[in-house]
Amino acid sequence: MEDVTARLVLVRHGQASFGAKDYDCLSEAGHRQARLAGEILARRRPSIGRIVAGSMRRHQETAAGCLVGMGRPGPVETDAGWNEFDHEELIRVHEPRYEDHLILHREMALAPDPQQAFLSLFRAAFSRWTSGRNDGDYRETFAAFRARVAAASCRAAEATRPSGPVLVVTSGGPIAATVAGRLGLSPEGLLGLAFRLANAGITTLAFRGSGLTVEDLNDHAHLADEPGLLTYR
Numbered sequence: 001m002e003d004v005t006a007r008l009v010l011v012r013h014g015q016a017s018f019g020a021k022d023y024d025c026l027s028e029a030g031h032r033q034a035r036l037a038g039e040i041l042a043r044r045r046p047s048i049g050r051i052v053a054g055s056m057r058r059h060q061e062t063a064a065g066c067l068v069g070m071g072r073p074g075p076v077e078t079d080a081g082w083n084e085f086d087h088e089e090l091i092r093v094h095e096p097r098y099e100d101h102l103i104l105h106r107e108m109a110l111a112p113d114p115q116q117a118f119l120s121l122f123r124a125a126f127s128r129w130t131s132g133r134n135d136g137d138y139r140e141t142f143a144a145f146r147a148r149v150a151a152a153s154c155r156a157a158e159a160t161r162p163s164g165p166v167l168v169v170t171s172g173g174p175i176a177a178t179v180a181g182r183l184g185l186s187p188e189g190l191l192g193l194a195f196r197l198a199n200a201g202i203t204t205l206a207f208r209g210s211g212l213t214v215e216d217l218n219d220h221a222h223l224a225d226e227p228g229l230l231t232y233r
Helices: 030-044 057-070 087-094 101-110 115-132 142-163 170-181 187-196
Strands: 006-012 050-051 166-170 202-208 211-219
Touching: 006 030, 006 142, 006 170, 030 057, 050 057, 087 115, 101 115, 101 142, 115 187, 115 202, 142 187, 170 187, 170 202, 170 211, 187 202
Parallel strands: 006 166, 050 166
Antiparallel strands: 006 202, 202 211
């Protein structure tokens, strides 16, 4: 077996404040999830060197919680290449009247199953984005998103060589995009994986001469002992 040349430990952000005015900040559960992720990483991956996070608030707050759990001061490097795609833009382009969030929330609330109604809407918006037929409608195309995340992965992998494994705090979309090629996922499969990634779940990737190996995918055992901490939104 070829030697590992780089290892990335990807942590999805803790639970954000879904439905609140500012979604991007962590909920109380999200802060706890972040600390628990740090605690387990301190035991399993004590050789982690650099810590990188996307520039979104939920990434930065999760990274800070991980540091507390790991018992280390930092620093945290910021790389916006790990930011999530703009799901609000996808919905707004697909259905322009939903630029008004009140209309979106009202119509979803009136549906027999509001959660399923939103998921159906989002899948349709995501499919339009990933088709490549409407690229001029978006600030960032699906191809550009995948290229951005791939470039961030390369930067992080390069950083592992002098310092040991790199911890990356990001979102479900970039994690799914990073492993999608290796798993042979279609865009729809990528979205399905992103929906199944637990908040503060841990995915570990190893780079070898022949490519990328997924060592752990969506490990969330560290959240199992406390009721209510296993969340996906």
